[in-house]
Amino acid sequence: MSTGLQIVGFFLGVGSWLLTGACLSNDYWKVSSFAGSVIISTQQYQNLWHSCAEDSTGIKNCRDFESLLALPGYVQGCRALMIIALLLGLASIIVSVLGLKCTKLGNTSREGKGKIALTGGSLFILSGLCTLVAVSWYASRIVQEFYDPFYGGTKFELGAGLYMGWGAAALAILGGGMLCCSCKTGSSGAPQAYYSAVSAQQQGKTIYRTAPPSSEAGSMKAYV
Numbered sequence: 001m002s003t004g005l006q007i008v009g010f011f012l013g014v015g016s017w018l019l020t021g022a023c024l025s026n027d028y029w030k031v032s033s034f035a036g037s038v039i040i041s042t043q044q045y046q047n048l049w050h051s052c053a054e055d056s057t058g059i060k061n062c063r064d065f066e067s068l069l070a071l072p073g074y075v076q077g078c079r080a081l082m083i084i085a086l087l088l089g090l091a092s093i094i095v096s097v098l099g100l101k102c103t104k105l106g107n108t109s110r111e112g113k114g115k116i117a118l119t120g121g122s123l124f125i126l127s128g129l130c131t132l133v134a135v136s137w138y139a140s141r142i143v144q145e146f147y148d149p150f151y152g153g154t155k156f157e158l159g160a161g162l163y164m165g166w167g168a169a170a171l172a173i174l175g176g177g178m179l180c181c182s183c184k185t186g187s188s189g190a191p192q193a194y195y196s197a198v199s200a201q202q203q204g205k206t207i208y209r210t211a212p213p214s215s216e217a218g219s220m221k222a223y224v
Contacts, residue, residue, distance in 0.1 A: 002182040003101045006117060009178025010096050013124040016171035017089035020131050023168055024082045026161035027052060027062075030142050033155045044154060047161060048079050048138075074141050081134035082165075088127035089172065096120030096179060114183040121179030128172025135165030 025047075032044040043054045054060035065071055098105055099116030139162050145151045 005178050005182040006100055007102065009121065009124075009175040009182065010093075010100060012171050012175030012178065013089070013096065013120075014093055014175075016124070016128060016131075016168045016175060017086070017093060019164055019168035019171065020082070020085055020089060020127070023131070023135070023161050023164040024048070024086065026159075026164060028159035029138060029161040030156035031159045033146065033157045044156075045159060046156070047159075048075060048082065072141075074137055078134040078138050081130045081137075085127045085130035085134070085172075088123050088130065092120045092123030092127060092176070095123060099179075099183075117179050118183040121176040121183070124172050124176030124179065126176075128169040128176065131165050131172065132169035135162045135169070138162065 027047050027050075028045050029047040030045065032042075041056055045052055045054075050062045050064040052060050052062040065075075068076065095116060097103060099113050099118075099120050101110075101113060101117075139158055142156050142158060145153070146155050146157065
């Protein structure tokens with residue numbers, strides 16, 4: 001049971017890492033809002049790296065964010081969190097492969113593999129939390145600017161890239177949790193097997209006792 005749980009958790013973690021990469025490269029983190037507009041001629045959308053505009057004919061023009069220091073603080077923070085999430089996801093994949101029970105690399109014991117799998121699951125959870133914080137932070141700024149009556153710039157709505165990020169975070173946390181739970185269930189079964197083996201050995205032993213002295217035997221007979 002724990003082996004199947006490990007495999008499912010591992011593949012969920014790999015899927016979350018791939019989805020995190022797709023989320024980071026997606027152009028539609030926020031899309032210009034058409035609320036209250038009658039004539040729609042141009043659509044604007046942005047992500048962490050560039051801003052694009054697309055007209056009604058399908059021709060789009062993108063401009064990269066050239067200056068890092070000129071970017072808002074939340075964009076810089078989201079960039080850092082997403083890159084950290086990708087690095088943690090890659091590290092967790094490598095560590096989890098070494099900790100799977102169905103893989104055999106070197107002379108790693110069962111307990112050692114459990115600790116390695118626990119480390120990989122924890123890294124998956126950290127990766128998912130980084131992704132979750134990044135996309136939620138970005139989305140909160142979009143919602144805040146949308147409902148701000150004094151905001152004079154273009155108002156945007158949530159894009160598809162943010163939903164991909166939330167999905168990636170959920171998969172990473174779920175997969176990491178499965179890896180950690182499989183380590184716990186695997187470690188709880190080892191002491192039972194040990195005690196059963198010890199009890200089986202003790203049942204096969206014959207216990208000899210010395211006979212009591214003659215005086216004690218006589219006293220016992222007298223009382224009887």
